[in-house]
Amino acid sequence: MKKMKRFLAAAMCMVMVLSMAACGQKESAEQETEEKQKITVGVLARDEEIINWIADQLSDKYEITAQVYSETVSIMQAAAEGSNDLNYIANIPYLASYNESYGSDLIYYADQITNSPxxxxxxxxxxxxxxxxxxxxxxxxxxxxxxxxxxxxxxxxxxxxxxxxxxxxxxxxxxxxxxxxxxxxxxxxxxxxxxxxxxxxxxxxxxxxxxxxxxxxxxxxxxESDQACVDISGQGLCTLKENEDAEYMKDIYDAACTKEFADWLLETYDGARIPSGYYLQSGEMTYDNPSFEVPDIY
CATH class of the missing domain: 3.40.190.10 (Periplasmic binding protein-like II)
Structure with missing residues (x-):
């Protein structure tokens, strides 16, 4: 009988230890989730998949969400007002036109990351x-x-x-x-x-x-010629001037300039989208001598 009591007592202790360990792991996981910085990126529906890919790559550090809009002005306004941290929509001519029209202080971060002729x-x-x-x-x-x-x-x-x-x-x-x-x-x-x-x-x-x-x-x-394409139409990240030095801006931009992103982009969009950020950063393409191939799939 005494042996049975000792066995039950030991079993109960083991259950308590396991329960405490499980609770500790749960609290640790919840704390890790809470510590991730939440970033919202404004996009058109056509661009959501790209931001989702980047979000997956940076999921250990950030909780990145693509906020989808039906037209570009609302995307720009959300970034200008700070309700979104950044957007992925603008090319430089459009950004300049928007800033002039609305008196905003949005910037084009670093350089283009994708392009499409x-x-x-x-x-x-x-x-x-x-x-x-x-x-x-x-x-x-x-x-x-x-x-x-x-x-x-x-x-x-x-x-x-x-x-x-x-x-x-x-x-x-x-x-x-x-x-x-x-x-x-x-x-x-x-x-x-x-x-x-x-x-x-x-x-x-x-x-x-x-x-x-x-x-x-x-x-x-x-x-469109390669030169006109790279000069005019590069699509990049747009944010407020005050966010220019934010770590998340660099991390998102860097993720979009990797070989892994370039390979994924070309395969996913059948060459209709060009990973110009990777080409420019790797030296495979320059503004003075742009050259890239769009597969003849049509």
Whole structure:
């Protein structure tokens, strides 16, 4: 009987020890979670996956959340007001335009991390030369994209744009030998507008996201030059000036400039997105001599 009591007492002690150890581990795990710095990044839906990838890489140190918005102005406002710590949306021309319009103090952190070229596409023609006189050609109607897309039409030899125009529009076209109708449309309506147009400019990312049937119905007539792409369109991290030296900004930027990120990006987006941050940081590409390949998958 005494042996049985001693056995039960020992068993109870063991249960108490294990329970205390489990509680200690739970408290330690909860404390570790609480100690992680919470970071919120404003994005469009198309960019959420990229921030989620970075969040996974930095999950030991930060709790990074992608806050999804339906349009760019709200993303910029959230960063300017401090409700988000940063955003991943801006290229330098758009950021400059936004700061001037809204009097904000947002900065472009370090350098671009991704890039994506713009195409001229058509459902009706198979080359630039085939585009007829008085054809209807569409570009985006927002400052973030319009100047870049007009520049592509100029690169293709279709028009000439006034170099003095800060945010050029169709009104700044100085030469138009085919008398094209340059139509400015909402960037969100690009795909739906295709049947009513002779040609239009379209980011590779948008083209990549179209359904296969629509893609096959289109021909890519021209692609933005590497130089224009790297000079104008780099997408990067945007935050308030006061956050410029924050450790999380450096950590997020560094994660997006790794070889692992570059490989993942190219595979995930079939080459429609270019890991320009990695290329620039590794020396594989420079602003003076940009050169990268976009796979011909279409």
């Amino acid at each position: 713009v195409y001229i596409i058509s459902e009706k023609y198979e080359s630039i030369e085939e585009i007829p006189k008085e054809a209807i050609v569409a570009v985006a109607n927002d400052n973030s994209n319009r100047g870049r897309e007009l520049n592509l039409l100029e690169e293709a030899g279709l028009i000439t744009v006034d170099k003095e125009a800060e945010n050029p529009s169709a009104l700044d076209v100085t030469q138009n030998p085919k008398n094209l109708e340059i139509k400015e449309i909402d960037a969100r309506s690009r795909v739906g507008a295709l049947p009513d147009l002779d040609a239009e400019t379209m980011p590779a990312m948008t083209f990549n996201q179209m359904d296969e049937e629509t893609q096959k119905a289109c021909t890519i007539l021209a692609t």
